[in-house]
Amino acid sequence: MKVDGIPTRTIRSVRGGEAIEIIDQTLLPYRYEKRVLSDWRDCVEAIDSMRVRGAPLIGITGAWAVVLATREDPSNAALIRAAERIQGVRPTAVNLSWAVQRMLTALLPREPALRFEAAVKLAETMTQEDVMCSRAIGEAGAAVITKLYQELRRPLNILTHCNAGWLATVDYGTALAPVYFAFERGIPLHVWVDETRPRNQGLLTAWELGQQGVPHTIIADNAGGHLMQHGDVDAVIVGADRITRRGDVANKIGTYLKALAAKDNDVPFYVAAPSSTIDWKLTDGKREIEIENRSAAEVLSVRGLDHTGHDISVQIASPDESAANPAFDVTHNRFVTGIITERGVFAPTELAAGFQDVIAHAL
Ligand code: MRU
Numbered sequence: 001m002k003v004d005g006i007p008t009r010t011i012r013s014v015r016g017g018e019a020i021e022i023i024d025q026t027l028l029p030y031r032y033e034k035r036v037l038s039d040w041r042d043c044v045e046a047i048d049s050m051r052v053r054g055a056p057l058i059g060i061t062g063a064w065a066v067v068l069a070t071r072e073d074p075s076n077a078a079l080i081r082a083a084e085r086i087q088g089v090r091p092t093a094v095n096l097s098w099a100v101q102r103m104l105t106a107l108l109p110r111e112p113a114l115r116f117e118a119a120v121k122l123a124e125t126m127t128q129e130d131v132m133c134s135r136a137i138g139e140a141g142a143a144v145i146t147k148l149y150q151e152l153r154r155p156l157n158i159l160t161h162c163n164a165g166w167l168a169t170v171d172y173g174t175a176l177a178p179v180y181f182a183f184e185r186g187i188p189l190h191v192w193v194d195e196t197r198p199r200n201q202g203l204l205t206a207w208e209l210g211q212q213g214v215p216h217t218i219i220a221d222n223a224g225g226h227l228m229q230h231g232d233v234d235a236v237i238v239g240a241d242r243i244t245r246r247g248d249v250a251n252k253i254g255t256y257l258k259a260l261a262a263k264d265n266d267v268p269f270y271v272a273a274p275s276s277t278i279d280w281k282l283t284d285g286k287r288e289i290e291i292e293n294r295s296a297a298e299v300l301s302v303r304g305l306d307h308t309g310h311d312i313s314v315q316i317a318s319p320d321e322s323a324a325n326p327a328f329d330v331t332h333n334r335f336v337t338g339i340i341t342e343r344g345v346f347a348p349t350e351l352a353a354g355f356q357d358v359i360a361h362a363l
Pocket of ligand 1: 050052053054055056161162163164165168169174175201238239240241251252327
């Protein structure tokens with residue numbers, strides 16, 4: 001997607017895989033800066049602090065972290081130790097362990113001396129595959145949006161939560177890819193962007209929609225239900241961090257409440273994600289998906305620009321307050337209208353039938 005009119009990806013390898021370049025998303029939307037990481041520990045830090053974020057992108061960053069670890073020490077012991085650290089940084093998005101395990105499975109049977117070259121090649125392939133998946137999700141989701149437009153024959157209002165756009169993937173996005181594709185094809189639309197406290201990923205969504213010229217409005221997280229009651233939302237499209245075999249969906253905290261409101265107001269609720277986000281080993285999302293708990297400080301402070309334009313963080317509660325910060329929630333499959341994947345759109349209960357070949361390898 002474009003930044004200041006220039007086609008840009010969120011991650012790329014530099015110096016033949018000896019380092020990677022990322023966009024430091026902790027600085028957005030106030031500053032757009034890139035950062036070069038040449039040590040796998042820096043990748044771990046970048047995932048942990050959310051310089052890179054979004055399930056598909058942390059997966060790809062994890063793959064590149066394995067490349068950097070291989071360069072440092074390609075021995076079995078060192079690789080396995082690094083892989084454990086990398087995949088343990090953030091527990092909810094399955095893409096991270098999926099990517100790290102895929103790298104290990106390919107590398108460990110090889111001679112250590114040949115591992116770095118193979119690692120670079122596979123990480124490049126996975127990076128490219130992520131782009132292809134987002135594109136296919138964009139196509140499948142744009143067809144859903146187009147159909148809705150043909151039924152309603154007026155500009156559409158789509159609500160999204162968190163950031164599941166270009167910034168959360170290598171390119172195009174998951175939930176936002178259908179929006180970009182439909183918009184580019186002339187479907188008139190507008191996006192309601194949930195602010196998404198505490199980390200305000202909605203501000204990233206607004207920034208990237210703005211960069212592509214897509215009309216949008218930021219709303220407080222609690223506004224969506226009201227807008228749905230008044231007929232101002234035609235569809236909800238969100239991303240996912242982990243989807244179970246029966247189509248339960250873990251996504252950014254607050255998604256579940258949007259799904260409840262959508263159900264009560266007959267608003268279609270779509271989830272867009274690549275198959276690398278589906279954990280075929282799990283069935284019951286609420287019981288089986290580990291939910292990341294993040295620091296209380298994220299809830300007790302907000303970031304923004306001061307009156308001189310400096311990017312600052314301010315404490316919003318009295319110093320003796322405590323806070324709980326579950327970063328994700330699970331939406332049961334009964335609230336999900338369809339899951340938009342690189343293979344098309346599936347009712348949650350039909351997801352497994354569409355991926356029989358993948359399941360055969362995953363279990
Ligand atoms: O905590 P984050 O910012 O890494 O959150 C992950 C997400 O971006 C969302 O939950 C998103 O909807 C799924 S990833 C495309």
